[in-house]
Amino acid sequence: GAVVSQHPSRVICKSGTSVKIECRSLDFQATTMFWYRQFPKKSLMLMATSNEGSKATYEQGVEKDKFLINHASLTLSTLTVTSAHPEDSSFYICSAPPPVGGREGNIQYFGAGTRLSVL
Amino acid sequence: GENVEQHPSTLSVQEGDSAVIKCTYSDSASNYFPWYKQELGKRPQLIIDIRSNVGEKKDQRIAVTLNKTAKHFSLHITETQPEDSAVYFCAVHSGGSYIPTFGRGTSLIVHP
Numbered sequence: 001g002a003v004v005s006q007h008p009s010r011v012i013c014k015s016g017t018s019v020k021i022e023c024r025s026l027d028f029q030a031t032t033m034f035w036y037r038q039f040p041k042k043s044l045m046l047m048a049t050s051n052e053g054s055k056a057t058y059e060q061g062v063e064k065d066k067f068l069i070n071h072a073s074l075t076l077s078t079l080t081v082t083s084a085h086p087e088d089s090s091f092y093i094c095s096a097p098p099p100v101g102g103r104e105g106n107i108q109y110f111g112a113g114t115r116l117s118v119l
Numbered sequence: 120g121e122n123v124e125q126h127p128s129t130l131s132v133q134e135g136d137s138a139v140i141k142c143t144y145s146d147s148a149s150n151y152f153p154w155y156k157q158e159l160g161k162r163p164q165l166i167i168d169i170r171s172n173v174g175e176k177k178d179q180r181i182a183v184t185l186n187k188t189a190k191h192f193s194l195h196i197t198e199t200q201p202e203d204s205a206v207y208f209c210a211v212h213s214g215g216s217y218i219p220t221f222g223r224g225t226s227l228i229v230h231p
Contacts, residue, residue, distance in 0.1 A: 043208060097217035107153065
């Protein structure tokens with residue numbers, strides 16, 4: 001199946017700094033990518049849908065200015081947590097659907113996740 | 120929007136026993152139902168899926184059943200092994216949407 005690469009896998013930063021997380025589709029083009037946040041022992045909460053060449057679509061309650069999403073190319077989407085605070089500490093995961101018209105249907109290909117710890 | 124309920128939140132079994140996890144959904148137009156397994160600190164991985172035109176699907180020790188009328192589907196794991204211990208998420212796609220709605224997850228613990 002398709003591979004989605006996510007970096008970094010772990011980030012520890014001081015409060016007030018910004019952190020960028022990258023999500024790349026390695027062997028296919030992804031016009032859409034999804035960003036999730038996951039709290040310990042909780043489900044995946046969709047934060048936003050990243051669209052190549054246009055603005056991201058944010059879910060209700062997610063601060064656009066706090067979580068900046070850029071989908072600069074057909075293989076790269078980035079999530080920047082701006083002015084991070086301890087409450088932003090979480091596990092962030094990206095995913096991408098397979099190319100339109102592919103046989104994989106609705107399968108989501110997930111990145112390995114990024115564990116953010118804000119001190 | 121779609122509402123997905125998953126039960127139980129925690130399931131503890133002895134090695135060799137069967138495990139069953141259930142999910143219900145609200146949108147009758149939903150047509151794709153994947154199950155993901157997530158080990159601690161790792162990415163969710165698809166383990167089995169079913170589409171709305173099928174009632175049951177099996178892959179070795181794992182099976183999924185779908186009852187469209189009742190709007191629920193279940194994951195069945197037989198002959199459980201310690202390596203089956205993980206969090207399992209059901210998901211529901213409505214009308215061909217690429218955006219899934221996830222259940223809350225079930226933490227499965229298999230005791231050797």
